[in-house]
Amino acid sequence: MTGQRETGQAGRVIFTRGGLPESIHTVHVAVVDGGGQQVASCGDADLVTFPRSSSKPVQALPLALAAPELPGDELAIACASHAGTPEHLAVVARLLARSGSTVADLRCGTHPPFDPAAAADLIRRNEAPTPLHHNCSGKHAGMLLACVLNGWPREGYTEHAHPLQVRIRELHAELGSVTLNHVHAGTDGCSVPAFALPLHGMARIFARLAAPSGPLAPALERVFQAMTAHPFLIAGPGRLDTTLMPLVPGLAAKMGAEAFYGMALRETPHGPLGIAFKVQDGGERARPHIALAVLEALGVPVTEEMRALAPATLHNWAGREVGGVEVEVPLKWA
């Protein structure tokens, strides 16, 4: 998968203890400009990998195209990996009702809310989680509405051959400027297709969000505006997308499982940029450290409030400092 091609030096996030490296994460980064050109990278920008939930802005495009008047919070929840708080669930329920669907129509499966307080509340009330609590329930509610508005069957909306999923795969290829046979299909944690494509392709998709053009521009703009206007809905309390977006002007950011990250960045010294990165081992804890290092390398001012999202020192359960985090993301400019 890596190390077979000639690539630049990969990035590393090193968790130290007592001054010694304890664990090391390897990272690959691609940066694409508003014109679709790859302008910088670190490690293997050709790495074919799964963006997972970082694909949600693409998966929401058929909805944004079919429902131009949809309230921004409902479009945002369709792009979200939400934390299952009551605020999130209320918006999902509203979007779900819009297509005449119910919880029974959701095919995402069920897991406890990501938000610890929401999960504890369920336990206290002795209630089991429902598919509404699944972090992807907004995406699924949006997919059901996109089906109804396009005249596609709701039945089988998660299947690879369903017209909605076929269209989403095409959109990955079109927006990522990769041929369709370079968009590989797996199945995601919520049972819809998960597409894999080269890292530079996902960076290009986020660059399109940062600098929309062509026939999809209005829908891309609606998705960008919805995400940046509703950072809480995109993730939840204390989670990276939610905390980072309000701190960086013109940033739409979306996490994906297994430590993928996509950022659409409108205001940099290099103009609008799209960024995609993947931690090779899927280690989620490395993500905020890499995000800040990349933003800084791209000339975005990194404030103390932003640094607090990726602390350079580690403390134990007793509050004692036990280690640190060293970040090496040597961006190579094209």
Add this chain to the structure above:
Amino acid sequence: MTGQRETGQAGRVIFTRGGLPESIHTVHVAVVDGGGQQVASCGDADLVTFPRSSSKPVQALPLALAAPELPGDELAIACASHAGTPEHLAVVARLLARSGSTVADLRCGTHPPFDPAAAADLIRRNEAPTPLHHNCSGKHAGMLLACVLNGWPREGYTEHAHPLQVRIRELHAELGSVTLNHVHAGTDGCSVPAFALPLHGMARIFARLAAPSGPLAPALERVFQAMTAHPFLIAGPGRLDTTLMPLVPGLAAKMGAEAFYGMALRETPHGPLGIAFKVQDGGERARPHIALAVLEALGVPVTEEMRALAPATLHNWAGREVGGVEVEVPLKWA
């Protein structure tokens, strides 16, 4: 840290999705025989790293030496990273009382029980966790008793300069056959010193547990017997040490944070062996896969019950198969 020296090929655990690699963990392994000779390795057996809680059998030795009549369950809980169930807490409380200590004397800090059912019970009862629930509370209770029996102050028992911690550092060097200046000190999640040493040193320590000899043999034997007689106390419901030990004759196994693993193995075609491995990125999910691959490579029969601990297929929240796990641990024999 790695890749600077000439080393054998490292192992890999590859999580796949739709037939493509999604995330990759790198692993280093050392195997030492009953005579203390390194007999096999994979990757960098000289890697200096922190065994974390895999050190607990060593940290329990001063207790095993000072209290030869201590009940096996109490010695086991001193070696444990326990899950905080009522069964675990009862044994910790008994051990703690033996030195006239109370929960207020524990310096481990506080975290919710690892066992989800025990954690949910606390939430339902609206109770906050106490230091007793910390996975290391048994180790700390054992350290307090070792202090009292040795005439050392209980005060400051977690400090690097305390006679107990000085002795534990020396034991790492003696049993690992490394010079004391190759045993580096950091601070652990529970505030006691965490020692780092070459991987082969930790494998040698587990080989001593598998084949005790010399003046420490009786204490090593008591620790081995306590661990293997009480696998539930060592970890907890569904956790690897607890489930694996009863399935492998003559195995004492101990997990450490950041995906370290130590195994003392009495019955193999190569005689008694000690094994230590570290997943470079700290990815805990790779551990059962590597443990089984190493056991198999060493000639230990791997049963279906054992394979169930490291499933080769991955399922999503809706129960659908979405991926798999490929394991490459090319052991190189010395």
